[in-house]
Amino acid sequence: MKVSKESFTQIESTIQEALAPYRESEQAIVTDIHLMVSGDSGELTILDDDDQELSKVIIPEWVDNRQENFEFGCQQVLINKLQRMKEEKAFDNLNLVKPYSFVLLNDEKETLADLLLIDDQNIVLNDELLAGWENDLDSFLERLMEE
Numbered sequence: 001m002k003v004s005k006e007s008f009t010q011i012e013s014t015i016q017e018a019l020a021p022y023r024e025s026e027q028a029i030v031t032d033i034h035l036m037v038s039g040d041s042g043e044l045t046i047l048d049d050d051d052q053e054l055s056k057v058i059i060p061e062w063v064d065n066r067q068e069n070f071e072f073g074c075q076q077v078l079i080n081k082l083q084r085m086k087e088e089k090a091f092d093n094l095n096l097v098k099p100y101s102f103v104l105l106n107d108e109k110e111t112l113a114d115l116l117l118i119d120d121q122n123i124v125l126n127d128e129l130l131a132g133w134e135n136d137l138d139s140f141l142e143r144l145m146e147e
Helices: 005-024 070-087 133-146
Strands: 033-037 043-047 053-058 100-105 111-118
Touching (some): 005 043, 005 053, 005 070, 070 100, 070 111
Antiparallel strands (some): 043 053
């Protein structure tokens, strides 16, 4: 799914607005950040664990979007934006207890996907990291059986 540069900027601004209270908080807070998308209204709504709305924006490309893979397209856009923000250290000064996640929800607030995990101590295994893992394991087991 393609979004304009302006929409991509709106998504980032909305995420920053939603996270602002966690920068100003003196007490560490335990929560995940939930991003809910709607293909009817085009809204991206950001919520905490208690379903309190933190921020909301309408993405023009998402309005009246009835594509079958709409939520998957949104997932890819949001993962891309969140990963860039992480690389730019946008999540470094948040007073949230780690680990915490950015989670994609549908209109019924059902979890569709974990978009990004923020954790200093754990490594998240993903397809990119596991590429070739099966071959390495097979060769290791082969050598082990030979001995």
